[in-house]
Amino acid sequence: MELKFISEITTQYDSFTKVFRKIADYILKDYMQLPFLSIQEVANATSVSPASIHRFCIQLGYPGFSAFQREVQVFMQKNLAETESEEYRNWKQSGNSILQKQIDLNTTVLQEMLNEDLAINFDKSVEAIQKAKRVYIIGLRASYGIAALLYNLLHEYMDNVYLLTLGIDDIYDHIANINSDDLLFSIGFKAYTKYTVEIIKQFHKMGAVTITLTDKYTSPLAFNSDICLIPGNTTPSYGFVMAVTIVKALSVAINNIHDPEILKLYERKQDLLLENDILI
Structure with missing residues (x-):
């Protein structure tokens, strides 16, 4: 899926005002954050007014900021689904055990995860x-x-x-x-x-x-x-x-299971579960 606004920004960039260029530079760098930001937060990040953000979206061909957000959100959802599907398709085509591949991947992931x-x-x-x-x-x-x-x-x-x-x-x-x-x-x-x-x-x-x-x-x-x-x-x-x-x-x-008070709380909960036939 191609993002319409990227091509629009590239095409129109030289004709943008100074304010629009500030917005364009921010969006090209961090557009994956847009679905989670309000128009005010984008305005604060770019040091422009919300009205300028709204006009910028209209300049790109959108009714407003919300429609602009939706395109990015749909792109993110589709991109993640395609990436995950492609990875698992490759596993199936390899002819090797999918279970073994998942175990190998998880082992690598766990070995890499700890840092300072x-x-x-x-x-x-x-x-x-x-x-x-x-x-x-x-x-x-x-x-x-x-x-x-x-x-x-x-x-x-x-x-x-x-x-x-x-x-x-x-x-x-x-x-x-x-x-x-x-x-x-x-x-x-x-x-x-x-x-x-x-x-x-x-x-x-x-x-x-x-x-x-x-x-x-x-x-x-x-x-x-x-x-x-x-x-x-x-x-x-x-x-x-x-x-x-x-x-x-x-x-x-x-x-801290060595704390006497915590141990008492745990034991009371276990007793209640046993008394009410929740645990066997």
């Missing part, structure tokens, strides 16, 4: 979560399973952990009273979800600590996060093997 930044930010994350009054966890679409896993691992020993989900009630009802004592742990990999980005921005705005587990520093989830857990991989990966590894390690580090 990840180790430092892992320790910072453990300390921040242990200090937080309330810990909120969010991961949507494909990342929901990782978020649910982290919630269940932490909830075994902690009673201040909350999983934010869509479709049951309004997330904003649950976070209306968050403050600087609270923490958000967000999880997301390409293709990123705009709703997750908006929740991170809300927590950041209200002074809460924000931690993100994502795939690269240019991820829109990382922009408003205080701490980023980003594996140092060079092998292409969709992140879930690394994510499960990090989440499991976090739960072990955070839940």
